[in-house]
Amino acid sequence: MSLESAVVQPAPASGASGPGRVGGAPRPGRIVLHAVLILLSLLMVAPFVWMVLTSLKSHAEVMSYPPTILPSVWQWVNYPDALAFAPFGTYFRNSLVIAVSHTVINVVLAAMAGYALARLPFRGRSVLLMLVLATMMIPTFTKIVPQYLLAKTMPLFGGNDFLGRGGSGWLDSWWGLIVPGAVTPLAIFLFRQFYLSLPRELEEAGRLDGLGEFGIFARVMTPLMKPAIATVALITFENSWNNFVWPLIVTRSVDLRVIQVGLAAFQQTDATLWEYMMAGTVLATVPMIVLFLFTQRYFVQGFATAGIK
């Protein structure tokens, strides 16, 4: 029996002879279910379709009444024009660097923390888990000022002395963009749930083979965690890619700005360039869609089994 077989796998989708068919014909209930799901899917995709169509209209057409559904003239030029409004190449690069860094850091460190909370018996483990979960309940906006002050007073960075005085610390630097918020309590919790679901026999077999604790974690348990890794990676990447307030506040240089901050430039106090904003948003959304397409199987599997102990 392979190690993978010990892991809970999701039930296979119903096939031609599955529970949804009677004598080769689909049940009426099944038809209704699919109809409802299709309708809901269309509702879900409608805003995205509207975004794409708006990105291809002229400004006059976006502002016309009654509104049109399809562009009368497909304005593909909106895309290069939108990109010319701000240094979007730099913004994309910065967002990508931050999102990838966050993803790698979160997957590695949260997996270790999750493993420790799930498999290592130590005093105060439950209390520690509760504290980790409690941090998820603190509203983001109440943490911004303290986090900003922490970044600013980081010792020995940005001209600061060893007490964190005299300089700018991590402000307006890659450190400030990447380190704060890199490891999330949600990721730790998800990993813990996954590690709990793995059978103890695997751990014991590793010990019998002479592996240390880190060896068991890295060579036995974690290779079986693809759904968890994919889930955490996707959530982390998405959150990091969409982060707006912290990158705006912690940076002062245009060179360090991210895609979401760049998109905000299309929305001024008294006017919004909707066609360019939608074009930019389409481009900013594409990486997330591609990522989800590649990882959705693991992602769904991850959430389906995260609660199983």
Place this chain on the structure above:
Amino acid sequence: MTNRHRSALRAVAAAAAGLVVLAACGGPAPDRGGDGAVSGEISLLTPIFERADGAAVLEEQLAAFKQKYPGVTVKPDYTSYSKLNEKLTTSIASGQPYDVMLMGVGWIPPFAEKGVLADLQQDPAQLATRYYEGAVDPGVFQGKVYGLPIMMDTRIGIYRKDLFAQAGITEPPKNFAELREYGKRLTQRGPDGKLLVAGLDVLGIDPRQAFLTLLWAAGGELFNPDGSPAFNSPAGVKALQTMTDVIQTDRSEEVGWTVPNSPTGNVMAQGRAAMLVGHHNFWTAIEREAPDLIAQDKLGFFVIQDERPAIFQGGTLATVAAQSKAPAAAKALAEFLASEGPALAANQQRGNIPALKSLETSEFVQQNKAIQFAMQHFDAVHSEGGVPAWLDVRDKFKPAIESAMLGQKSPQQALDDLAAETSAALAGR
């Protein structure tokens, strides 16, 4: 970011600003640096000069500033007005405020009171010889000048001359009664009662700005001299009653017909509004969306009036941080940005009204009838704010005004509740 998030962050930001402990009300006056020269590296936070085109304008101006002051290096940080408060307050809380901060009308008292801003040691009366007096006042707090005006923006009455002519109306309304009456006459509905043309649009700008315009026109004030709320006076009730009646009684417009900064376009450009209370940069939008209206001279402007004429005025002012490490350089930059060349460039880029009187003859102003109109009536401008807690309370206006317009509360009740909320916020500082 949602309004709820913004409100939460504002509350936190306001608390953070409170961390700034400075002895005096208003920092020391910027003076020449220790070596007597205007030099050093200074940071600039700007909510204008947005996007690549705006940044290009600013870079050009900063190059000219560099020529004038070779020893000064300016590091600009671009943001938007919607995020300006967050940027300001976090930087202030960290003890590293930007050397030069551009901020809006109504923003000076809150930051000056906390000692964040430097007294620019200018005489308001002397400034008023070069700038419009209404543009100078928002930069003054307790008699001292903390901000120099760069650009102004206004909310005025705008109407379609062709639709007025069709309805047999020969001139703009002179009081609220005429405003409502004309609104009713100009409203067009289909056989099924469906609204086709709103006679009077009061929903196209922020409800607070629309209400304040009418409040001042009714002879009211936002705050009493002692800083207590004055907007729930009979004049305030009359202003809000007028806005409510336009929707509820006259049915000259319907809730949802338009919203500020609407993605569905400009109702007047689309011929779906005959008259509105709007931003002067409406002209710029019409140039883009319906240039024929300008070519055929179909647009007219008027000052909202009842007991007196009133124009709502916003704007952008240049301030200097009291804690600036290069105060002379920072002051030089603030003065430079408020001077003719840079101010004209900034106003052109944004379609706003120069605060300098000398720019009234500029080609930019001469080509924009809305700006010309606003400048000709600058004696009627009123500015919001005036109390240190303004940034904490201004967002409370919108839900209060909307509750009256939706018929959930009477105007008197809505304003009384808002006044109580405002008083509590003022007392809690």
